[in-house]
Amino acid sequence: MPADLAVIGLGPYGLPLAQAAVAAGISTLGYRTGPEADPLTPAEVRRMLATGFRTPATPAELGRVRTAVICAPTPPSPDGGLDLTQVEAAARTLADHMRPHTTVILESPVRPGTTEDFLRPVLERGSGLRAGRDFHLAYSPSRVDPGNRDFTPANTPKVIGGLTPACTESAAAFYGRLTDKVVRARGPREAETVQLLETNFRHVNIALVNEMAVLCDDLGVDLWDVLRCAETKPFGFHAFRPGPGVGGHSVPQDLTGRAPHSLRMVELAQQVNGQMPRYVVQRAAALLNEHGKSARGARVLLLGVTYKADLADQQATPAEEIATRLMSMGAAVSYHDPHIPSWNVADRPVPRADSLYEAAADADLTILLQQHRTYDLQGLSVKAQLLLDTRGATPTGAAHRL
Template structure:
């Protein structure tokens, strides 16, 4: 691969990780073949359109028109590429154990088409040992080739942060660990086409562990401020005012913000990958598991705060009309993966409330593995009539484009889980309950 100035790259999985990565390789002049089992994604991309907000359709359209990019469901086309980047989901099972089925299925599909000299890179977040214990044996069995001798293998975790205006694929440093030193060198040669800064580490296990630590760090600290929010609410203290004051300390403090629960593919899931693997070594991860428990309990806390606020106003939750603001897991993105809004929605429906949602970035609720019943539900317009009809509005995602003054003025009650109403005139705040 080293003799090629710009290799042909195959990217398996064209979601929120794989598609932005494909775009970056395209911008670097590489040819890209994208693989996905979802025929709708394949058809959309080959028509020059994008289904992810931060991936510009113009880049896709131009690359398709010039033959620089093509999407396909045919894994036999992997024979045409020098590098295979695996960007498939790694969710949890119903018992909160790692679900590696997408990695396993991909490895078994890729293996028959693997040829000598190719590079395989796994980017999916997973526990230490996955590359060596799960990916490599399947690639070797299905291809008859030897990893580290006939083809190269690296693990290089994705670090995408959708909606971040300052950091994208190009300027986020790339951690990479190889099965061998030659594998590492081959991986660095590849990723230098798309990423400015490389962070080589000594093994695939170290690279796998690095990604988990990054997200467990956030999970634990968010759990801490979520717990503090519940404590300070009981004391009549505004946790956001406390955090704003604390962050003025120029050392020894990093501000994390509470919310209605964790969302996105990584932070709600990664800690459980480590706790599962740790059991194999007879080690408990009490601190990490406690943080996970706190964060997963937050949707229930939000619903209880809503129930209390309605009760104080002489209204029962049962039969109430509730408008959820924000279906995305974070502001200013169209990504609903693991969004706590779905958990809140489910809890409200279980209490026989009538639920609607508004999200300017998600016009229709997508099919979610854990919440299939809500697929196809449309986002309602944010009008005076919709707000006035609602017994309560719950701010779950604080998108910047929403006028929260307008929301509070026309709503009967607002439950604010994101401190989105901070700074509104004092005469409106009697309608707002923080949760």
């Protein structure tokens, strides 16, 4: 049976889009571009399959849809840019079967200019069709926030920039079936740069509060009280929270070597955020030392090893570097995470704590890396011998906080 929509790439960007489309009554098929992290629970995927979502037996079915959205991942490349391998593979597969009048939309995080300078030639060469004349081409930044129940595709505005005005309107007609508001950009480069700004805004502001965390610890100031007070300002301030590092799939981009001016603040933010796992380990070692214990031989329990609360996604999680550094110091590291049944670090299995409270009571140091909803932090603070809270989630005075 023909589908209205093909979502190419079923990772953190594609599956939520497909889920929203199925919920809106749009006949949807999904096509994997390679190994991808699954942001949905098995129950959510089963519900999608029960309501019409399917994966095609052959890529030929991609040529029977009206709209195709490429959501392939773009991980960091060795040269510091973005790896477009899966985007190219998705485009080649689609181009081999694409028919005239198809609307093609790219949602993968990319550098400005990618839709026109990279994706367009691949599609045109493979299909023999011309973008803007024979098929519509547009870019729309993905605005998925996994696990956020307040903002869904329905109430999150979608930005769209088409190669031509007609391309923009065709993409807008599709997204209008999913969201309450569509925002039209001048073109694909502007829409791509929206994604760049939104991603870098997050990383730069997290870097600022991470630096404030280090400063406040040096000054003996309660950072979390500072944040509590600062966020009461009704203008000119948006609260971010520090943490053990920055994970996730959206890679900050400084455009070094790719534009007349690199984004120096973004480059610095990457350096600051990249140093946080080391800082957490330094704080951990200092706490152990203050309590008469050495990191060597210490039993350290890590709580929450995913990059985000209440998700099983471990993409770029700082927990891996923290565990690696602790083990290199001779610590005996174990972990607990309700979403991760097994965990390997540096090709070594990390022991999983079955009984959370018993493990916290037995550990010389417990480090909260991710605040999963199931954690009773008040109870943990009572049971743990020594608790380092990197998320500021424990009650005041119940733990040592970042």
